[in-house]
Amino acid sequence: MAYRQVIGATGEEFVARHLTSHGYTIVERNWRIRGGEIDLIAVAPNGKIIFVEVKTRSSNKFGDPLEAITPAKAARLQRLALGWLSTHSRFGSDYRIDCAAVLLLPSGEIKLDYRQAVL
């Protein structure tokens, strides 16, 4: 795997563990169709379906990772979420889109900025 992909996978793994530790069940990782990819799909303890976009960075030199989610990307996330729901016969269920920014510091420390219901 290329360095970038390692970084991305590390971030996603970290967020998945964070969610599991809070009682969420991970349903799917890197769900990919022609329109794009959803990093994590989880089910909350109350049954709500959660779609998570994970942004991982090794430094904040180029701005906050969440700033990388432009309105166009946000709209795509929304479309993908509906796509997943319809292909999994869950259309009409309650769902939520979250974003997580993961910062991997050179010291090995990992910082998480998790935002719920961003769209």
Added chain:
Amino acid sequence: MALSQVKTVALMGLAGYLIEVEVDIADGLPSYALLGLPDAALSESKDRVRSAMANSGQPWPNRKVTVSLSPAWLPKSGSSFDLPIAIALLKASGLFIDPDSEETIFIGELALDGEVRAVRGVLPALVAAKKLGIKRAVIPKPNLAEAHLVDGLELLAINSLGELLEFFINGVNLPPADEIPATARIESSVDLSDIIGQSFARWAMEIAAIGGHHLLLIGPPGTGKTMLAARIPTILPLVNPEEALEITAIQSVAGHLVSGSALNRTPPFIAPHHTTTATAMVGGGSHYIKPGAASLAHRGVLFIDEAPECHPGVLDSLRLPLESGEVTITRALGSVTYPARFMLVLAANPCPCGRYSGKGRACSCTSVQIRRYLQRLSGPLMDRIDIRVFVEPPSRTEMMGAQIGESSKLVRARVLAARARSQTRFANFDWQLNSEIPAKYLRADFRAERNAMAVLHEELEAERLSARGFHKVLRLAWSIADSRSHERPNRSDIESALSLRNSAGQLS
């Protein structure tokens, strides 16, 4: 999640409105929305505020930021909202605590490095803020001089955002402000003694200054019309502090205020070029309604050289302010009223070639051209001009002689004495100058002596004077009577007034 409010002032013309800058920082993707009808300069505030905060060591909240300028219906413009927006953001992030913020307004533009820059309109904004119960104002340091003109406000003049934060968070005192002495009269570099001869024009100017009469100077090029006009402010009395505040407020809104200068009580002298547009003359603009030359000349002199060369309609746009003393400009944004009570001084050549004087031998214009030239000044406008003077080229003896004319100081003293007489007379009325006496009073309390009135009635009967002209001459006669310390205009005052009105002969 986090909410805050900070106060500032928005201007519509000279009227100020208290604005609440509300900031809400909510969870969500980083975004920034500015609400409340901002114009282009104000919409750009985001990037200025962001850089200024970063360079003052303050983090930008990477969340969903909503800034609302309330009341939302009022269109807002300019860069003076940068500082209040930055403060509201810091307050919402919990980085800024100010117990007196309910009674404080913030005004200022931010530079990218966090420096706080001067903005226009600080004086009228503070006047409005004080009326609205504000106790303290945080303003850019370069605006301090004008801000000092408002009594009873605690002022915090700052150079940078960092300095302000140091003051509020760590209690570090702001650097003390330099004392600014109030300038009563900026000594002008021009003086009436510069002018050779022209005794009649000098006298006409003096009478015009006494009564606030509008003036037309006609004469060949190079005879000193412009020189004469430029010296009118030097013989006018100082404006009173209240009027000076009005003048400074207009200059502040126009962005003409020189940084560091305090209250200037010299009457303004504004000389727009004859190619000026009606908008520049009376004010206008679609985003920010700026005062025009007429308002900048408020309580002073509006001088238009080569008046017949003006575009048709530009001079006539002055008719309304000449009548009402103010200009109301209406645009899509709203309607703004600026004061515009000025003394109008027009200068004109007698004909297109400019050499029609004396016997007119050097003039190459046809008689029709000559007649048409001054007809470009419309009848209704000319009707409002009390004094029309022909400025002759100085004679040979005057040019050769070493005699120096009277100085501005001397003439000003006489003007002051004469104005004092008229002011005591008008103490119980709501006007101040002879040129403003309403017609009905001219026929009652302010008549001339009986035999003087007879002269006027003769002129009227001979149809050498219209009914309006009748009143104009009488007002002029009052100014002449004041200059001669007469209780009431007598026959010779009336005759002098007639000569002032008609000295330009058939030309006007």
